[in-house]
Amino acid sequence: MAGNFSRFKRVFSNRAFTGALLFVTFLYSFEETLFDFQQFRFFQLTMTLRPFDEKLVAVLSGIASLGIFFWFTWVSLKLPRNIQIIPVILLTVSSLVEYGFWKAVKRFMSDVDLHIAFSTPYSTWTGAGALYFDWRFIFPVAGFVIVLFVFWEKERTTHNGRRAWSLFLFLAALCFSYTLTGKSLSLGTSVSSFYQTIPRFIFNELRPSARADVGFQQSVAPQNNIVLVIDESIRGDHLSVNGYARATTPVLDELLRHSDSIRNWGLAVAGATCSYPANALILTGVRPGVDEFGMVETHPTVFQYAKAMGYETVYMDAQTNTFWNGLTLDDLEYIDVWIKAKDLGDDIQSDFRAADWIVERTMNDTGNFIVLNKRGVHFLYENSYPADFELWGPVPGEYTSQPELVTNPYDNGVMYNVNAFFERLLADPQILTDTTILYTSDHGQTLFENGVSWLHCNDTPMEATIPLLMLGRNLPASSDENFLASHSNIMPTLLDLMDVPDKFRVYPYAPSLFSPAFDAAGGRWFFDGSLRLIEFHSP
Ligand SMILES: [Zn+2]
Numbered sequence: 354m355a356g357n358f359s360r361f362k363r364v365f366s367n368r369a370f371t372g373a374l375l376f377v378t379f380l381y382s383f384e385e386t387l388f389d390f391q392q393f394r395f396f397q398l399t400m401t402l403r404p405f406d407e408k409l410v411a412v413l414s415g416i417a418s419l420g421i422f423f424w425f426t427w428v429s430l431k432l433p434r435n436i437q438i439i440p441v442i443l444l445t446v447s448s449l450v451e452y453g454f455w456k457a458v459k460r461f462m463s464d465v466d467l468h469i470a471f472s473t474p475y476s477t478w479t480g481a482g483a484l485y486f487d488w489r490f491i492f493p494v495a496g497f498v499i500v501l502f503v504f505w506e507k508e509r510t511t512h513n514g515r516r517a518w519s520l521f522l523f524l525a526a527l528c529f530s531y532t533l534t535g536k537s538l539s540l541g542t543s544v545s546s547f548y549q550t551i552p553r554f555i556f557n558e559l560r561p562s563a564r565a566d567v568g569f570q571q572s573v574a575p576q577n578n579i580v581l582v583i584d585e586s587i588r589g590d591h592l593s594v595n596g597y598a599r600a601t602t603p604v605l606d607e608l609l610r611h612s613d614s615i616r617n618w619g620l621a622v623a624g625a626t627c628s629y630p631a632n633a634l635i636l637t638g639v640r641p642g643v644d645e646f647g648m649v650e651t652h653p654t655v656f657q658y659a660k661a662m663g664y665e666t667v668y669m670d671a672q673t674n675t676f677w678n679g680l681t682l683d684d685l686e687y688i689d690v691w692i693k694a695k696d697l698g699d700d701i702q703s704d705f706r707a708a709d710w711i712v713e714r715t716m717n718d719t720g721n722f723i724v725l726n727k728r729g730v731h732f733l734y735e736n737s738y739p740a741d742f743e744l745w746g747p748v749p750g751e752y753t754s755q756p757e758l759v760t761n762p763y764d765n766g767v768m769y770n771v772n773a774f775f776e777r778l779l780a781d782p783q784i785l786t787d788t789t790i791l792y793t794s795d796h797g798q799t800l801f802e803n804g805v806s807w808l809h810c811n812d813t814p815m816e817a818t819i820p821l822l823m824l825g826r827n828l829p830a831s832s833d834e835n836f837l838a839s840h841s842n843i844m845p846t847l848l849d850l851m852d853v854p855d856k857f858r859v860y861p862y863a864p865s866l867f868s869p870a871f872d873a874a875g876g877r878w879f880f881d882g883s884l885r886l887i888e889f890h891s892p
Pocket residue numbers: 585586627628629795796
């Protein structure tokens with residue numbers, strides 16, 4: 354008994370140990386208070402609702418997260434004074450980034466965010482910069498510096514150093530196994546979360562492509578053109594073609610009234626609320642709620658099917674000059690023409706140039722399969738249209754403090770960008786003779802309603818509410834208006850338009866929009882920015 358007590362006393366007379374324990378406890382409690390107990394609540398939900406293996410991962414990753422952070426602080430306290438600047442910089446970087454993420458999207462950064470960050474145009478980041486800055490990152494940095502001053506312990510024996518490194522290796526192994534499982538839950542501080550996300554990101558980026566082959570090749574040249582337009586951040590209920598009070602899409606409204614060459618599925622459900630996962634799901638036909646998200650890396654892309662059916666494939670990206678939507682450089686093998694943001698001028702008229710390019714290509718030719726990733730109406734919305742094109746105003750000076758004004762610049766953006774895009778595309782209605790156009794958006798948008806301060810990548814229904822319509826001849830028969838279509842229906846619809854026989858469809862897909870079996874039975878699911886599966890409830 355006495356022996357145990359003196360051992361207990363010895364441990365706490367170890368300054369580094371005490372300092373590390375205090376700092377880990379401080380930061381964890383501070384962040385749980387600051388961030389509204391989110392982490393512990395997710396942990397509790399996992400313990401209540403998830404299967405045993407996920408519970409085990411959650412417990413082990415929780416121990417590893419806190420443990421590796423403890424190790425980090427402990428070793429920092431034993432470092433020579435002049436080297437302690439390194440852990441201070443490491444902690445400052447992680448706090449700055451993670452506090453910014455929590456402010457903007459109410460969660461820590463994920464590897465998907467990093468993937469997006471590395472390929473998002475610089476201009477988008479400067480626009481969103483204010484959303485991603487939270488001055489309170491100063492607290493952990495100040496706390497850490499104070500602990501370094503008060504509890505610094507000059508290391509005396511190599512014995513302690515060996516112990517520290519073996520502990521580190523043990524915790525690193527735990528963290529790495531957590532990384533391999535790919536679960537999005539991490540219980541721990543911002544520091545642990547940040548330095549677990551980075552290896553997971555690197556690991557995912559380095560992994561080679563594992564896509565299935567479609568395994569057939571058609572020799573007859575196709576007689577039609579197929580165009581898939583994926584818009585950016587266009588929320589379905591802000592289009593007048595879907596009944597919105599402001600006339601944001603008069604060109605489509607007119608078509609719907611007087612023409613039988615349009616079919617509108619109204620408000621549909623996105624596969625994900627973040628651009629990268631949503632695009633990856635659309636291009637592979639992976640079904641949220643049925644399939645694992647990771648299948649976006651193993652399912653063949655729609656380009657593989659199009660090539661196998663003899664189409665000339667075109668991928669137009671008005672947003673970036675790199676692949677960022679789940680495609681990898683391996684997928685280039687199935688893309689004949691790749692048009693990048695810089696080829697389209699990379700300004701607010703990029704989408705119109707893309708429309709002109711599509712018209713030029715499809716009016717004189719058949720056998721084209723074109724996917725256009727539109728530039729759309731990205732935050733800040735007033736940068737998506739010319740200053741003199743302000744139909745609705747005023748524009749809010751500061752989005753978070755004037756949420757009721759946010760729809761003004763957004764609707765101006767939709768009117769300028771979406772409506773004018775279709776005006777250019779459909780200038781000559783003859784385009785629809787041989788060409789079918791499927792239109793959707795990658796995800797919706799919050800528009801700062803209901804007190805939220807993020808744009809998308811979270812779990813509210815308006816972020817997953819998108820338009821879905823088809824333009825062309827021989828459209829599917831109009832059916833019951835009460836069903837809910839989703840991104841999952843796009844891939845099989847494209848395969849139908851290409852006439853891909855059932856026996857060549859490598860994986861089961863959702864029903865096609867042409868399918869008589871297509872209905873709203875069952876829920877619709879989508880992934881949030883952390884790839885958590887969320888059930889869609891109509892708002
Ligand atoms: Zn997007």
